[in-house]
Amino acid sequence: MIRIAAVGDVHLGEDMRGRLRPALEKVGEHADVLLLAGDLTRHGTVSEAQVVADEFADLPVPVVAVLGNHDHQDDKPLEVTKTLQDKGIHVLEGTSFETRINGCTLGVAGVKGFGGGFAGKCGSAFGEREMKAFIQHTCDIAETLEQALSELDTDIKVALTHYAPVPDTLRGEPPEIYPFLGSYLLGEAIDRTGTHLAVHGHAHFGTEQGMTPGGVRVRNVAQPIIRSAYTVYVMEGASA
């Protein structure tokens, strides 16, 4: 059995320092690993990343994160990543994290993800340079997610993204903005790779539960949705 804690969209800044810490210090009582689904900062500055790093430092469980769009606002994603890594947070972008818990192996592959929309209602890499760049960014990210997931050989495989891989978990958001909230290409990568759970954030007005077309559970853990410092999912590996 593995207990996976997760939260996204904590949007920390200096004004938030210490706010999550009391609940985080007890995370070991609730879970074996903590996933952060992006938008860890407000403006993506290094000083805000330092607040995030301090808030999630020295916890009794491994902390695994992806960045979100807010974490790119100051155009310093590499510096933000390094600031988090310096405090022991595993930051994924087309990469993965593996651990063994209670005799069961867990693999987490993560990417920020991007928009583009969902099957039948999505953009194409056609026309203006800006449109091609928009869709190509999603295609590239989905490809790296699929690669990272396919390389995992663990009892439990989790996909961690900021943007949504399915529209189910966006219910409550205006349908007109779905193309800015996620992409079916992420869901397709998840469905092709024997993944067991997909965790994302980004959609503050969405809903927690969904499923990919291939039957993989999806959970939107944006903090306004889960309404706590983190939420917890209990899973069992196939061979555990």
Add this chain to the structure above:
Amino acid sequence: MESEQYLAANLRRTVAEDPRTAELGVRITVRGDHVMLSGDVACEDRRKVLEEVLHEAAPELTIFNDVRVTPAGEPEGEEDLR
């Protein structure tokens, strides 16, 4: 006079793009001389700053600030996916 639709759209961009707010998760509804804010922010200070920024952008409107502060406590229970 600016139509309610354009005004609401411009105010929504203001609270997203003004660095004091940077909130993309707040809904803004304009009805006559009232503007209603809804959604969640991370702390009480950010809830107040929303009002300041909106008031600067549209001082003629009366603000209904229905934005909530997201709770940050320990979770109650867990979801069993086994």
